[in-house]
Amino acid sequence: xxxxxxxxxxxxxxLFIYVYNLTRKNENxxxxxxxxxxxxxxxxxxxxxxxxxxxK
Amino acid sequence: xxxxxxxTFVGMIASLYAAFxxxxxxxxxxxxxxxxxxxxxxxxxxxxxxIIVFISSIQYLRKESRFWDILALSSAExxxxxxxxxxxxxxxxxxxxxxxxxxxxxxxxxxxxxxxLYIVYLILRSSAGSDTKKARYAAVFGIxxxxxxxxxxxSARLMRGISPVVFGDRGGGIAPExxxxxxxxxxxxxxxxxxxxxxRIDIENMKDEIAKLKIEExx
Numbered sequence: 001x002x003x004x005x006x007x008x009x010x011x012x013x014x015l016f017i018y019v020y021n022l023t024r025k026n027e028n029x030x031x032x033x034x035x036x037x038x039x040x041x042x043x044x045x046x047x048x049x050x051x052x053x054x055x056k
Numbered sequence: 057x058x059x060x061x062x063x064t065f066v067g068m069i070a071s072l073y074a075a076f077x078x079x080x081x082x083x084x085x086x087x088x089x090x091x092x093x094x095x096x097x098x099x100x101x102x103x104x105x106x107i108i109v110f111i112s113s114i115q116y117l118r119k120e121s122r123f124w125d126i127l128a129l130s131s132a133e134x135x136x137x138x139x140x141x142x143x144x145x146x147x148x149x150x151x152x153x154x155x156x157x158x159x160x161x162x163x164x165x166x167x168x169x170x171x172x173l174y175i176v177y178l179i180l181r182s183s184a185g186s187d188t189k190k191a192r193y194a195a196v197f198g199i200x201x202x203x204x205x206x207x208x209x210x211s212a213r214l215m216r217g218i219s220p221v222v223f224g225d226r227g228g229g230i231a232p233e234x235x236x237x238x239x240x241x242x243x244x245x246x247x248x249x250x251x252x253x254x255x256r257i258d259i260e261n262m263k264d265e266i267a268k269l270k271i272e273e274x275x
Contacts, residue, residue, distance in 0.1 A: 003088050003091070003148050003149070003151060003152050004087055004088055004090055004091055006148060007091045007094070007095075007144075007145045007148040007149065008091075008094070010141075010144055010145070010148070011094055011098075011141055011144075011145060014137070014140075014141055014144075015141075018137055018252075019252065019255075022252070022255045022256060022259065023255070025259055026255060026258060026259055026262070029259060029262040029263065029266065030262065032266055033262060033265055033266060033269065036266065036269040036270065036273060037269065039273065040269060040272060040273055043273065
């Protein structure tokens with residue numbers, strides 16, 4: 001019975017740690033993508049403002 | 057994705073019920089035999105994962121599409137996790153039944169070789185990064201590594217060993233309730249595999265997107 005218990009503890013712990021790491025990585029990457037996208041859109045807006053100023 | 061999550065959750069609960077309550081206690085081994093259901097689940101997922109690595113590696117060599125490369129890498133990682141769990145749960149089962157944690161039985165030996173081969177594949181593929189030439193080498197290795205998988209199954213049937221054969225003419229013989237519990241577990245583990253695989257593929261896709269955005273930002 002002891003062996004059965006430990007087999008399941010190891011199985012569920014390993015699965016939980018792996019899935020937790022995947023989810024955390026996933027969230028971090030999503031945040032990085034959002035940050036990059038907003039930084040890119042800011043840069044584009046700045047470029048448009050500069051171009052308008054140059055035309056004037 | 058939400059449907060897959062629900063199916064996995066319900067499936068895992070059902071498999072726990074089937075393994076611990078529905079299936080009868082085995083007469084000779086006693087309660088320790090209940091490891092069998094989850095052990096077979098991990099074996100099934102690892103097999104499925106390595107078949108996907110094999111097919112994806114061939115497709116990558118043919119089409120050089122990043123999709124197949126990502127699928128092979130993601131599937132191999134999940135496969136290594138589950139083959140590791142196969143070896144651990146198998147060892148825990150073997151100790152009270154065979155009196156030893158490990159023996160160099162043909163099936164155990166070929167499984168151990170399979171485990172090493174896919175760890176090497178992961179190291180090769182990770183070191184390749186975005187280098188397509190190295191990725192192609194990794195794909196070739198993924199195809200060669202797969203050749204060991206039929207050996208794992210054949211070794212229990214063709215060579216003299218102590219590993220039991222569940223499916224086939226020599227083996228089986230388990231109670232119908234045990235077979236139902238096993239099938240429920242296999243279905244649940246299949247859902248679990250595809251859920252984890254999907255999550256792992258998403259990570260690689262997002263890494264690619266970040267790389268593209270960084271290039272765009274630099275320009």
